Amino acid sequence: MGTLKSGSATSSNGLLFPSEGGGAYPSFSADAIIYHRLGIEGDLTWKASQGLYGGAEPFRPILYSFNVIWAPKLAKPITAELLAGVGGEDLRFYGTLNYNPFAGYTNYTSSNHFMGDFGGGIRAYFWHGAFIRPEVRVYLINNNAEFSSNYAVRYGASLGYSFGR
Numbered sequence: 001m002g003t004l005k006s007g008s009a010t011s012s013n014g015l016l017f018p019s020e021g022g023g024a025y026p027s028f029s030a031d032a033i034i035y036h037r038l039g040i041e042g043d044l045t046w047k048a049s050q051g052l053y054g055g056a057e058p059f060r061p062i063l064y065s066f067n068v069i070w071a072p073k074l075a076k077p078i079t080a081e082l083l084a085g086v087g088g089e090d091l092r093f094y095g096t097l098n099y100n101p102f103a104g105y106t107n108y109t110s111s112n113h114f115m116g117d118f119g120g121g122i123r124a125y126f127w128h129g130a131f132i133r134p135e136v137r138v139y140l141i142n143n144n145a146e147f148s149s150n151y152a153v154r155y156g157a158s159l160g161y162s163f164g165r
Contacts, residue, residue, distance in 0.1 A: 001024060001025070001026055001027070001156055001157065001158075002024075002025050002027065002045075002135070002154050002155050002156020002157070003021070003022070003023065003024060003025055003154070003155060003156065004020065004021045004022065004023070004025050004047070004061075004152050004153070004154050005021040005022075005152065005153045005154075005155070006019045006020040006021035006147065006148070006149045006151065006152040006153070007019060007147075007148045007149025007151070008148060009148050010148040017146070017147055017148040018053060018054060018147060018148065019147065019148055019149070020061060020144070020147040020148075020149065020152055021152060022051070023047050023048060023049060023051060024047075024048040024049070025045050025046065025047055025048065025154060025156070026045070026046065026048055027043055027044060027045035027046075027154075027156065027158070028043065028044050029041060029042065029043035029044075029158070029160075030042055030043075031069050031071075031081075033069075033071060037070055037071045037072050037073070038068070038069070038070055038071075039068075039069050039071070040066070040067070040068065040069065041066075041067040041068075041069040041083055041085070042064070042065065042066050042067070043064065043065055043067075044062070044063075044064045045062070045063045045064070045137075045154060046060060046061065046062040046063070047060045047061050047062075050094060053093065053146070057093055057094070057095060058093070058094040058095060059091060059092060059093045059094065060091075060092045060094070061089055061090070061091050061092075062089070062090040062091075062092065063087065063088075063089050063090075063115065063117075063139060063152075063154075064087045064088060064090075065085050065086065065087030065088075065115065065117045065139075066085050066086060066087055067083040067084055067085030067117065068083065068084060068085060069081060069082070069083040070082045070083070071123075074122075077124060077125040077126070078122060078123065078124055078125070079122070079123040079125075079131075080120065080121075080122055080123075081120050081121045081122070081123060081133070081135070082119075082120045083117075083118065083119060083120065084116075084117065084118040084119075085116070085117060085118075086114070086115065086116050086117070087115050087116075087117060088112055088113060088114055088115050089112065089113045089115050089139070089141050089144070090110050090111075090112050091110065091111040091112075091113070091146060092108040092109070092110055093108060093109050093110075093111070094107055094108045095107070095108075096108065096109050111146060113141050113142050113143055113144055114141075114142040114143075115139055115140060115141045115142065116139075116140045116142075117137055117138060117139045117140065118137075118138055119135060119136050119137035119138055119154075120135065120136065121133045121134060121135030121136070121158070122134055122135075123160070123162075125162075129161050129162040129163060130159070130160070130161050131159070131160050131161070131162065132157060132158070132159055132160075133157065133158045133159075133160060134156075134157045135154075135155075135156055135157065135158060136153065136154070136155055137153070137154040138151065138152075138153050139151060139152045139153070139154070
């Protein structure tokens with residue numbers, strides 16, 4: 001669980017561009033260390049409740065990424081995580097009936113953006129393979145024209161389990 005912080009809201013030519021940040025952002029991630037302390041990682045993060053775009057239209061950002069991860073051991077129960085990769089942002093604006101030939105009818109329209117990300121965390125193991133991990137991610141969102149900024153920062157903490165430590 002975490003939260004997202006982004007640039008402050010701006011206006012231009014009478015149009016309001018809100019901040020993308022605020023609210024609770026649950027996330028799921030998985031990684032596999034393949035060679036020594038180097039591996040791959042994937043994650044999915046979304047806004048837990050719908051926000052109001054411009055105070056009127058419900059929306060929800062969904063962020064996903066695929067990363068390279070390096071996990072050096074710092075001490076016996078502590079492992080660092082440094083990662084970087086690419087992914088995307090799916091902005092869903094609700095209230096409009098939309099037909100997609102692959103998904104059928106939906107109650108939202110999507111605006112998709114390519115994204116790069118990087119960040120890190122510290123895994124503190126407290127029981128067998130169970131750990132708690134404070135983490136920070138920086139998302140660099142290409143052409144994020146709906147919002148005031150092309151970047152967002154997610155701060156959070158995770159509970160997890162490592163198999164085969």
